[in-house]
Amino acid sequence: MVILALLxxxxxxxxxxxxxxxxxxxxxxxxxxxxxxxxxxxGLDPSGRPVGGPALLRRxxxxxxxxxxxxxxxxxxxxxxxxxxxxxxxxxxxxxxRYQPASILKVLTCLVLLPQLPSDRKVIVSAAASxxxxxxxxxxxxxxxxxxDLFTGLLLMSGNDTAxxxxxxxxxxxxxxxxxxxxxxxxxxxxxxxQTPSGLDGWSQLTSAYDMALVLRxxxxxxxxxxxxxxxxxxxxxxxxxxxxxxxxxxxxxxxxFLTDVPGALMAKSGFTDAARNTxxxxxxxxxxxxxxxxLRNQRYPLDQWQQAAALLDWGYALPRGSxxxxxxxxxxxVRTTSAAPIPTPSPTRTPTASVTAQAAPSPAASxxxxxxxxxxxxxxxxxxxxxxxxxxxPFPAYLIALLGLAIAGLSATTLRRVxxxxxxxxxxxxxxxxxxxxVPGRVSSGAGPFGPRSPRSPxxxxxxxxxxxxxRPQAPRPHAPRPQAPQPQPARQPTAQQEAAQQPQxxxxxxGR
Numbered sequence: 291m292v293i294l295a296l297l298x299x300x301x302x303x304x305x306x307x308x309x310x311x312x313x314x315x316x317x318x319x320x321x322x323x324x325x326x327x328x329x330x331x332x333g334l335d336p337s338g339r340p341v342g343g344p345a346l347l348r349r350x351x352x353x354x355x356x357x358x359x360x361x362x363x364x365x366x367x368x369x370x371x372x373x374x375x376x377x378x379x380x381x382x383x384x385x386x387x388r389y390q391p392a393s394i395l396k397v398l399t400c401l402v403l404l405p406q407l408p409s410d411r412k413v414i415v416s417a418a419a420s421x422x423x424x425x426x427x428x429x430x431x432x433x434x435x436x437x438x439d440l441f442t443g444l445l446l447m448s449g450n451d452t453a454x455x456x457x458x459x460x461x462x463x464x465x466x467x468x469x470x471x472x473x474x475x476x477x478x479x480x481x482x483x484x485q486t487p488s489g490l491d492g493w494s495q496l497t498s499a500y501d502m503a504l505v506l507r508x509x510x511x512x513x514x515x516x517x518x519x520x521x522x523x524x525x526x527x528x529x530x531x532x533x534x535x536x537x538x539x540x541x542x543x544x545x546x547x548f549l550t551d552v553p554g555a556l557m558a559k560s561g562f563t564d565a566a567r568n569t570x571x572x573x574x575x576x577x578x579x580x581x582x583x584x585x586l587r588n589q590r591y592p593l594d595q596w597q598q599a600a601a602l603l604d605w606g607y608a609l610p611r612g613s614x615x616x617x618x619x620x621x622x623x624x625v626r627t628t629s630a631a632p633i634p635t636p637s638p639t640r641t642p643t644a645s646v647t648a649q650a651a652p653s654p655a656a657s658x659x660x661x662x663x664x665x666x667x668x669x670x671x672x673x674x675x676x677x678x679x680x681x682x683x684x685p686f687p688a689y690l691i692a693l694l695g696l697a698i699a700g701l702s703a704t705t706l707r708r709v710x711x712x713x714x715x716x717x718x719x720x721x722x723x724x725x726x727x728x729x730v731p732g733r734v735s736s737g738a739g740p741f742g743p744r745s746p747r748s749p750x751x752x753x754x755x756x757x758x759x760x761x762x763r764p765q766a767p768r769p770h771a772p773r774p775q776a777p778q779p780q781p782a783r784q785p786t787a788q789q790e791a792a793q794q795p796q797x798x799x800x801x802x803g804r
Contacts, residue, residue, distance in 0.1 A: 332481030333386030343617030361601035378615035392561030395489035433529035
């Protein structure tokens with residue numbers, strides 16, 4: 291039974307179809323110049339079932355009965371607070387409303403491109419990429435940068451030029467956009483349509499707070515992503531191209547206040563465009579529990595976005611775990627590998643609460659580990675073991691599953707170990723158990739090292755001095771005798787008051803104007 295349960299992640303229906311088309315443009319402009327006053331509502335999978343539970347289709351504030359009042363000054367028109375480990379949605383407002391994402395879409399760009407571009411991959415920047423519209427970090431056309439240099443500029447300073455350069459290095463803008471839409475469909479992001487890798491506004495480029503929570507959940511499972519996004523400062527290397535000599539370009543993290551001031555901060559990313567207004571997503575980990583928040587069409591007053599996020603996260607951590615869910619994040623259908631991803635291991639399946647079971651039962655089109663798309667960790671494990679990967683398709687009939695169980699019972703220990711490796715690769719990504727408690731390099735608080743609290747060092751015992759012959763032992767220190775000094779002249783006697791007054795020069799009257 292355990293083996294069959296593990297193999298369940300590798301056997302499942304095909305992934306969902308592409309995301310639905312967005313509304314047609316309402317003007318001849320290339321992109322919307324203002325927020326849509328009536329954003330469309332998403333939230334249905336291709337079979338018409340509500341994604342995450344029927345309660346999440348509401349457009350007002352949603353929270354479990356009996357929970358504490360929400361923090362004040364939450365100004366986002368759409369937001370969500372979710373437990374990134376269990377998948378519980380703790381509170382939300384219009385979570386399936388479809389809005390422009392702005393630069394938080396760059397996190398989805400990273401999920402697509404990080405596996406394709408190793409850290410030390412050298413990228414020569416084109417003139418078109420260096421001249422990308424909107425925010426830029428100042429890439430030099432013809433300059434050579436590593437992939438991680440470009441990812442640093444993408445995440446810290448939200449450079450659209452770095453997004454274009456990374457997309458070109460992965461085969462081009464169109465290919466990258468197609469891969470982003472494909473990944474979104476496999477993850478069950480039915481509210482999302484991607485048009486640009488940078489997040490610049492487009493008439494059809496829409497997402498939802500729910501969909502971006504799925505992206506956030508995947509991102510915090512990637513150690514390389516967390517390492518790049520949590521840097522407080524960075525720099526682009528100096529470039530010398532022809533007669534142009536550009537020194538190093540310093541980079542500061544736009545999410546530094548959240549990373550430094552909020553306990554347990556893992557990552558933060560903000561965005562802004564004319565149509566999207568302010569957008570934001572962030573995640574923290576406290577007490578072995580990771581929560582994430584997403585804001586769409588937000589304002590930065592009376593509190594800034596990072597302060598609103600901090601207050602909402604504090605509210606979420608005060609809730610009892612596992613008893614206040616209003617819906618659930620659909621389990622990821624994607625098994626991805628990156629150059630820095632940990633080896634996936636099977637994790638116990640969390641038993642959802644009654645509310646999650648009733649509201650967030652995954653649809654057949656959104657079942658985990660479909661096996662379609664790019665090869666994942668499970669496919670790689672099966673290739674290494676000489677076992678053909680299990681691809682998606684219709685669920686196995688009951689008698690085939692029974693036969694499979696009987697066959698496995700007679701396998702040798704070596705073959706059984708390989709089957710378990712395959713199952714671990716397919717299942718290990720689910721629920722993101724492989725990256726829980728991910729240490730964030732470079733963020734060391736006082737008294738703590740990069741991998742946890744530092745244990746106090748015991749005092750080192752004094753090393754005994756080796757015995758020396760009597761003749762070699764130093765003599766007892768002698769008191770320092772004062773050195774003879776030259777006789778000092780006696781100080782002159784202080785003049786009397788009458789003598790001092792007689793020696794003072796007469797004061798002269800000051801001219802006017804000084």
